[in-house]
Amino acid sequence: MPNFAEAQGILNSSDILFTAAEVDAAVDRMAADITAKLGSDYPLVLSVMGGAVVFTGQLLPRLVFPLDFDYVHVSRYGDKTHGGELVWRTAPKEDVRDRVVLVLDDILDEGHTMAAIRDKVMEMGAKACYSGVFANKLIAKEKPIAADFVGIDVPDRYVFGYGMDVRGIWRNLPAIHALK
C-alpha cells in the first residue's frame, strides 16, 4: 500500500475524467433505465465486491421497486493494473435459481469478470442475467459480454475513484480519475 505522501502524489498527478456531478447524473440515468426494464421483475441484485460497493450504495436507493439484494466476491486484478486469473471468493448462492438477476459492477474492462459471473448465475438456474456497470472501458479487443446498463464510457486508461482502486487505495473518491 502506498504511504500517505505517495497516495497524495498519485491523486495530484491524475486526470479527472468525470466530476462528481457527472457521476451523479450518470447514476440517475442508469436508475431510470433499470427501473424501466426490470421494475416489475422483482430482481435479485448481486453486487460484485469490492469495487461495486460505492456504485451499488448510490444506485440502490434510486431503484424504488421490489428487489432482493446480495453480493458475490470475485477478484482478477488485486493491487495490479493488469488482470490475471479470476479468483472466486464468494460465489452466488442457490437462491439465484429461477430469478431475474441483475449483476452490478464498477467497471467492465476486458469483460472476463462479468462474463464469468453471468455464466455461473445462468448455470445455477437463473431465469435471466442482466449486467449493470458504472463504467465501460473502450478497448480495442472484443469483449465476451456487453453490459445491459452502462453509466459512462471511459477511455482505455487505468481509472480509479468511485469504488475503483489504484494500488489498493482511493476507492473513496467521488469523481473518476485516470493515471497519467
Ligand SMILES: O=P(O)(O)OC[C@H]1O[C@H](OP(=O)(O)OP(=O)(O)O)[C@H](O)[C@@H]1O
Ligand atoms: O472486465 P475485467 O477486465 O474482468 O475487469 C473488471 C473487474 O476488475 C475489477 O475488479 P478487481 O479484480 O480489481 O477486484 P476489486 O473489485 O476488489 O477491485 C472490477 O471491480 C471488475 O470486477
Ligand SMILES: Nc1nc2[nH]cnc2c(=O)[nH]1
Ligand atoms: N481500478 C480499476 N480497476 C479495474 N479493473 C479493470 N479495469 C480497471 C481500471 O481501469 N481501474
